[in-house]
Every structure is written in C-alpha cells, then in structure tokens.
Amino acid sequence: MPDSLDDAKLSAALVHGLRPTKVTIVDYDPVWPTRFERRAAELRAILGDRARLIEHIGSTSVPGLAAKPVIDIVAGIDDPDDERAYLPDLEAAGYDVRVREPEHRCLRTGEPDEPVLHCYPPDHVEVRRYLAFRDRLRTSESDRDLYAATKRELAQREWRDVNYYAEAKKPVIDEILARAGWGE
Template identity: 90%
Template sequence: MSDAHDDAKLSAVLVHGLRPTKVTIVDYDPAWPARYERRAAELRAILGERARLIEHIGSTSVPGLPAKPIIDIVVGIDDPDDEPAYLPDLEAAGYDLRVREPGHRCLRTGEPGEPVNLHCYPPDHVEVRRYLAFRARLRASESDRDLYAATKRELAQREWRDINYYAEAKGPVIGEILTRAGWRD
C-alpha cells in the first residue's frame, strides 16, 4: 500500500474495514528469529512449492531494533490474485485475510499470543525487493536503525484511525533510509 491513504481507499482494500489502534513498541526480543523460523517451517509445510520465497521482514527481523511484537513475513506466491490456489490452505491453518489489493494479500494469525502478519506478493515484486533492501540497511547501519527506532517510538505516542496510517507516517524516514541504501524506485 504505497499510495497516500484516506479512509475510502483503505476501506476498498481492508477486508474487515478500518480498525482504530494504538501502536505498542517493545524492546528487541531475541526470541523473534525463532518465532519466525517456526512460522516459516509451518508455511513451507502448508504451501510447499507454491511458496517461492519466505523471508522475515519488518523490525522484528533486525537484531536490536525495537518493534511491535508481531512477526512480519513475506511469501512469494506466483499470483496472489489467484486466491483459490493458496488462500484456503492458509485460512485452514488459522490465517485471516485482512488486505486484498491487486498483486498483494495480507493475512494475520496468532492473536493474541504470537501474532504474524503475512504478506503475499509475487516473488520478484518491487515491494519484496524494498522490504529486503530496507532490512539489509537497518541490519548494517546503527545510525539508520536508531533513526527508525526513534521515529517509531514517536509515532507510537498517537492513536491511529488504522495501522496503515501509522505505516504511512513512517514513509518519509523509510524513504531516506532506502536512499542511503542505494534504492532507486
């Protein structure tokens, strides 16, 4: 969801509508990589060869970075719009479809205990490459990691009409960090 949001745009892609939220940022938890590994193994078992890529993304994938305690995973699915090819298997495993937009599906599971956001994109999609470039930069640059952490903590002080507005508010800082990583849109 890279375009500027408004309630109407979000309502068109959010399966359950807008959900007002207060973001909670916690210190890095060294258990997050193991939580990802368990979920990745589960996804490999559920999807088999349909999962062309499985990567831990987001702040929980960066050692030392404070984050929402939600594991973010991107799965490369050849055609996310072909929901019958994979979605029933994910739903049977407890994943709930939250976002439906062309070329992208986002699902959620594990609440309240070990929540996971699962993003399904084609494996070579620009958003997948952006996620991985951003993760690599944050892992390599302490100053960018600190900048991003401070931004997230500041934004977490507000209440949001939906989590997507929080994500959008981080956009300028993410753009700066990606530029330093050599990213070109």
Template identity: 80%
Template sequence: MPLDDEQLAAKLVRGLVPGKITLAEYDPAWPERYERRAAELRDVLGDRLRLVEHIGSTSVPGLAAKPIIDIVAGIDDPDDEQAYLPDLEAVGYDVRVREPGHRCLRAGDPDEPVNLHCYAPQDVEVRRYLVFRDRLRASVADRELYEATKRELAQREWRDVNYYAEAKRPVILEIPGRGGWQE
C-alpha cells in the first residue's frame, strides 16, 4: 500500500516536514561520528542496549549520503519507553517517529545529526538493515545502482523525507536478493 499523509501523521511526532534531499560525497569522518555516538549509547543504556550498529548510507565507504548518521539500537521492548527513553532524552535525543515496535529519535547539532532507530534486537527490520548495508559494502554494482537511484530522487521536492525513503524502497528490497538473501 502506498504511503500517504494520514499514515505518516499517525506515526510522526512532529508532523510532515517538506524539503529537498541533499546528498554529500562519502566522508571518512562518518564512521568516527558513529563510534562516538555508539560509545555514548553504551554508556547511557548499559546492558539495556543489546545491539548497536552503524546503518544507512553513511555506513558504506564510497557511497554518497545525506550526512546523517543512522544507528540501529537493539532494545528489548521499544514500546516500553520508560525503560530507556528518559536516559536518551537526557543526552539530547528527541523522539521523531513512534510506531509499534520501533522508535526513531534524532540528536546532534545541525552539523552532526544522528537518527537512532530502536527495535527489538531480533526484529526482522534489524536484519534487513544489516543485510542491505553489508551487500552495499560488498558489491560495487549494487552500490552504484543505489547511489544512482538516490541521486535521481534527490532532484525532487518532497512533502516529507519519508516519501523519499519510500521511493527508494523498490531498490532497497531488490539489492539484498541479488546477494541471495531471502526472508
């Protein structure tokens, strides 16, 4: 089913944000930014953090990306916000998406933003993120296909960044299968 404004409004905490996507060439500082944030998450959440991984385009050397570090965190029950959210808010994270089994939070100043995706560690979405990332790291052809798709889509104006993400979905679903992965 195609994404629509009503579906987005139900899960976006701050509503739709129209805009244009700006891609940056790969920056070797992105893994360092991830490592700093991952260390902070380990300190803040301790053993409540079951998994922490750098995902998204900034985790793939050589791939152009929106300069936002994406992190997936394994939290036993993302819907139990009282178990972890106050500690994340205390270090500057702000909830942006609230949906069953998933929270997306934003932190960082405008020059170093971070998206933190909280899922249960065994959630299939976590596996999808990691398989997709690893496939892009391993395959030049898939990396080039994905970057070309992103560059084409970045030419448009979007009612919200989630529509840009949805427009990339067909290639995101295709690439892992090219490496043999099946759910």
C-alpha cells in the first residue's frame, strides 16, 4: 500500500474498493501452522517453480501471538506484474485479486478467515521486511507483547478498510524492526 493512505490512494490499488471492517483479534491457535502448510502445499502444486518462495508471515506465523485468525502467506513470483504467467492458475483455484500495485498482488479466496496471499518478487524489500519482522517477534517476548497490545487496542475501533488498521500498526512495527537492526 502507498506510504500515506487516504481513500483516493487506497481505492486506486484496491480491486473491489474500500471495505469497512471491525478487526477481531484472538489468542494464538496452534493449528495455524498446519493451516499454512496445507495452503503452502496447494500453492506449490498450483504454481510449481514459478513460486520461488512460499513463507508464512503475519501474526499467525508467530507462536504465542494473538492475531486476526487469517493466515498470511507471501509467494515470491519473479514478475507479479506479468499476471498472465501465474494468475489464471490461482484464479482457477479460487483466488481473487484484491490489491494490484506495481510488483505486488494481494489475493484472497473469498471467505473472511481464508488466507491472504501476497505475491512479490522473491528479493523485494517487503518480503525481507515481512520475514525480519516475523523472526523478531518469534525471538523477542517483549516485542511480541507490545505488538499484541497494540493490535488489541486498535481492534477496538471500526476501520474504513483493513488497510487503515494495518497503517495504524506501522509505527510499532517500525520500532520493533529498528530494535531488530532492520535496514534496507
């Protein structure tokens, strides 16, 4: 998503427009890694070697972390802008493009608790950022607790779109990444 969100910028990237939402945060569920593995195997079968990486990202990838009960996945696709090279196969499997940005596609299968699939080039800065953040939360209890508290506080509000909720978490994410020594 663009750095500073407003409805016009967001609407330009969202395929189906803004979707008002109330975020629900639940305690960690040990079944989340299994749900990821099932989807990852499905994606490997669909994409084959077009998926240079498939990683579990987001809060459900961090043991012990409260989260929205939605599995986030990043797939490394050499050129996400070349939709003809991979998108028809994902659409045939029920995935629908929700966000279209340069070098990024975000897809869902339709149900609110179904996985979110982000497609980026494998070495894209956002892929590295997702993985660095996940790994920091896996190893730092204090940062994991800070992030959980932030999410629970933000979940008390209603949002014009889930991307505004994501943007509201950004200062805490940046703070945690800085402690992890993150630098582009």
